[in-house]
Amino acid sequence: MMSGRQVRVLVADDEPLSLSLACSTIAVDPRLVVAAQCNNGQSVLDALAKNDVDVAVLDINMPRVDGLALSQLLAREQSSPEIVFVTAHSQHALEAFDLGVSDYVTKPYDGDRLRRAVLRAAARRHAQAQGTSLAPMEKLLVRSRTGTHLLAFSEIELIDADEKEVWIQANDRRFRYSSTISAMERMLPCPPFVRTHRSHIVNLDHVSVLNDANNGTGAITLKSGAVSPISRRYRRRLSALFFARP
């Protein structure tokens, strides 16, 4: 992907079934490769010393050194991998985010959910390695016929794509931007930005009405009146985010 090579993933879980599930789920995506499998916290530390790892997918409940302690240890290291927690305990979520982990996936998970978490974590690490800035980007430079504009992310309502470029809708105008919808999805924070369709990304802060349908005929209406279709593939995640936001 961005660095032209596969994302190297370490997976740690003390339950063999759970470990093999995580590994096979990750291996489905050709952009990802499982570089190490561990069944306890100590072996994670050993594996990290030997292998170059971009993202560590850690179970929280492991014997000896658990996931939370592990992430604390790793946070002190210079080139530590990004961490994605996978756990049955949803009550650790806040603690995990305090530790600065990339993502938190609850068991059992959809394969897509875990892969997306790993890919986003890898993108975050890549951005940091490039020195792009630790602070997340919040503005976008776009061109229109009248000149260039600096768009704040919060102004962006909708992004839709055709084969060659993407169109950004903001402040009742449309701006052309040369990128791909997948690259935009990786760049924009989620939430509030969420993919609704193969060629659409919506900012949940601008949503007026959600029309979710389990047969793929749903649509989302924005406060500006614009309508974006919702495809089957993205609808569950979209409604989960729509109803989960505080």
Added chain:
Amino acid sequence: MRVDDWRWWSLAILPAFIVLTALIEMPGVISGLLLQREAAPALLMLQYAECWLYWTALAPLMFWFMCRFPVEGSCWIKRALLHVAATVGFVASHLALHAATDFTRIVTDEYAFVERLTALLRYSAPTEVITFLMIDGAFHAVRFSARARWAAERERELLHLKTVAELEALRRRLQPHFLFNALNSLCAMLPERDNARQMATRLSDYLRLTLNRASKEMVSLREEMALLHAYLEVESVRHGDRLATRFSISEDVLDAPTPVLVLQPLVENAVKFATAGVEDVGEVTLDAHRRNGALVLRVTNSISDGAPPTGENQGHAIIRERLAANYGAGAALRTDRSGGRYVAEITLPLEARA
């Protein structure tokens, strides 16, 4: 409890004695004044009040005894006998106090003292016994009624605690992480695109939402919709293409407070009747929008021709009761069947209750 505390009783009896003294002795004082034109009525009154003041002096000991040995429980006969003995004891002490003050007053005249003592024993003792028994009786009456009220309250409290404890026990018995780990292992044994894996994941989403819920009476519509969405996702896997679910939700009502699970029975009904037809695709639609300053929640389901008649049931009655309890006349549930659809619509006031 304060009715078990002799100190509270000793203090409480003071005003009672003062009122009693006034009521009982006042006629005597007034008639004395009118007939004999005696001077210094206040002093006279004090003298008459003496009898009650002695009871006040004895009150702490008396109430300590009554609180310590009330006539109740399995040994009530023994206690009753003890109270008879105590009656004798307290009346004797009361008379002795009388006699002692008399003695200080009439110390010079030994004969008068003996005569006075005999008179006290003969004429006052029966009244004294009745007085003591009255106090004893009043004590028990007040104590029992207070206890009965307290017991009723306690029972209500216990019932509530029991319900809470039962729910808590249920939640604990479920051991969420055990459940989710088990379902995850199940997923590991199934191919990725398998329906069973989907079912396990969606069921977990639903369970997680129900387990994470605090036992609140009101939740935001957002929370309610998240749960219903997860519920319908599970039902969608169950019924496959035969069930089409739709949500149409305005973003601006998501924070509105809603009675917890108020829509759940309606949605369950809707799924049941939408899928009751044999061939057709059943549809269940949930709408939540603002209308004339009110929140309108609508559950619609299609009814196929061959389906049995749908009507209102216990679930509707319970929803109506809850709405009435929460909003009075401000909320309503209406149902309507027409054109192959069944609609249940709840209207809630959007503004916070007073």
